[in-house]
Amino acid sequence: MTPLSAAPVTFDALPNPRGGAVRPAELALAEATLAFEQCGETGAALLRASHALRTAGWLSAQRFADVLVRLSPLATEGPDEPGDAQGARPVFGAALGHFRAALERHNLRELSCSPALFNHYGALCAQLAEPAAGSPVAFEDLALCARPVPPASLHARSADQLAHLRARYERALLPVLRSQADTGSAVALAVTNAALDEIDIVFAELAGPDPYDFWRLARACAKALRAGGHAVRETDARRFYARCNLALADHARGIERAPRSLVRATLALLWRDYALFGAAAEDADQVEILNDYGLTVDWHVAGTQSSEMLWEAGARDAQSLTAGRSTLTRDLGVLTVNANAYEDFLQTADASIQALAAHARAADQPEKADPSEALQAGDAAYRLASAACALGLGHVALLADALGLAWRRRAHAGVSTPAVRAHVIVGAPAADTLEQAAEALRATLHKVAAGVGPAAASHTQAALAALTRAIEQGGA
Incomplete structure (x- = not known):
């Protein structure tokens, strides 16, 4: 039998050499791998990893x-079963x-947004015959797991304009739906690109003044798909364009909000390449829209293949240097x-949390409300979230991102332009x-500073639920 380690594994992002490691999960997956190769039981080890x-x-x-875990009883029986x-x-x-190899790279954004991991996830779910037939698993199920996503509006327009x-x-x-990027001729490619240009123009004409207008989000997603070469090559991209046509029909019927599932799918596609690379x-305009929806990215300087190879080599050296030297690491629970x-x-984190606390106290004085102050608070939360994500503090990153999104919402609600505020x-x-x-x-950061593990406490969960x-839901 061929061991798992012999199978080639390709990755979608760079490793994070200074990122935190969940050693109990890594050890449990190593145990599960060995058991699988020996046709043994893997469920208990996988449950510990989970x-x-x-x-x-x-x-x-x-x-x-x-x-x-759920598939393990079916998958780990002997070869003669x-x-x-x-x-x-x-x-x-x-x-x-x-999954085991990806987990050891300590990159939380890759674990959320990796197309390769999602393809494995979909194949696993298909073996379990779930979800129901006709409802394939969605990329956003992994990418946006546990994240709040605000609703997106469909700006009112005349029936004639929408019909046109x-x-x-x-x-x-x-x-676009008929295109085949791998086999199309130069003429067909030119036709497809012209069609995509027209779609971009339509999205721009549909977009309304609301920062959370769906067509503004769709336009950004379409731009990201084309920049990454995905617009006609991927099933998810073609599905996005087709679903936007259905959203246009909803818009023409006077519906004021885009379907929640479409908003989530569009946001996840927009975030994917920026989260990974x-x-x-x-890309500043795209990143601004992502920030409006509670998502952050890292900024890169070099984008050449040779620079990425050097970076990857440096990452491996850094991980090798750290391995086995306890003086260079700290344990925070798992x-x-x-x-x-x-x-x-x-x-x-200390600087960010002080700024957030000061902004929150000032926000209780409506007469002094300032959208720019709210944006600064959102940026402080996002800085904290990005730093927590890089370190591996998932609960902290999730709550800080949600808080950054809430401040963004407050900033947009307090804009001084009546035409925007009304929508x-x-x-x-x-x-x-x-x-x-x-x-x-x-409170969570105080525990982290004291060396306490990162498990989500009740007050953290309550705060995330309230946000x-x-x-x-628009609850104030």
Whole structure:
């Protein structure tokens, strides 16, 4: 039998050499791998891995591990066993091998947004015959796991204008859906590019003044898909364009909000490449939209293949240097972190949390409300979230991102332009909700500074739930 380690594994992002490691999960996956290769039982080890990942707040990875747990009884029977084991075993083995290797790279954004991992996830779910037939698993199920996503509006327009725009969109959509990027001729490619140009123009004409207008988000997603070369090559991209046509029909019927599932799918596609590869200066508009929806990215400087190879080699050297030297690491419960990165994080977090607390106190004085102050608070939360994500503090990163999104909502609700303010579809989160979330973050960070593990406490979960309600339901 071929061991899992012999299977080639390709990755979608660079490793994070200073990132935290969930050693209990890594050890449990190594145990599960050995048991699988020996046709033994893997469920108990995988369950331990899932529990450790949940404790660390690596929630997308936990969801992946949970599917492995559920499939393990079918996949780990002996090679002579009849039934579904023969079909499940290679799917399970490939997914386990890739997941184990990805987990050891300590890149939380890769674990959330990796197309390769998602393909394994979909194959695992197909073996379990779930979800229901006709409802394939969605990329956003992993990418946006546990994240609040605000609703997106469909700006009111005249019936004639919408009918004209939809007719143009449908004419452009047909060659996009028919296109085959790998086999198309130069003429066919030119036709497809012209159709995509027309779709971009229609999206621009549809976009309304609301920062959370769906067509603004769709336009950004279409731009990102084309920049990454995905617009006609991927099934998810073609599905996005087709679903936008259905959203146009909803718009023409006077519906004021885009379908929640479409908003989530569009946001996840927009975020994917930026989460994996970072953003450059020319991507600033796209990153601004991602920030409006509670998502952050890293900024990259060099984008050449040779520079990435050098970076990857340096990452491997850094990990080798750290391995086995306890003086260079700190244990925070199930999470083992680089000691220098840990100290850097604490300094960044202290400044951010002080700024957030000050902004939250000021927000309780409506007469002094200032959108620019709210944006600064959102940026402080996002800095904290990015630093926590890099260190591996999943629960901290998730709550800080949600708080940054809530402040963004408050900033947009307080804009001084009446034309925009009239179309904000939910109210600003209440000041006490923001303050409670900031205090929950402060309490969690105090525990992190004291060396306590990163498990989500009740006050952290309550703060995230309150922010989610305010963001998704418009509760103040």
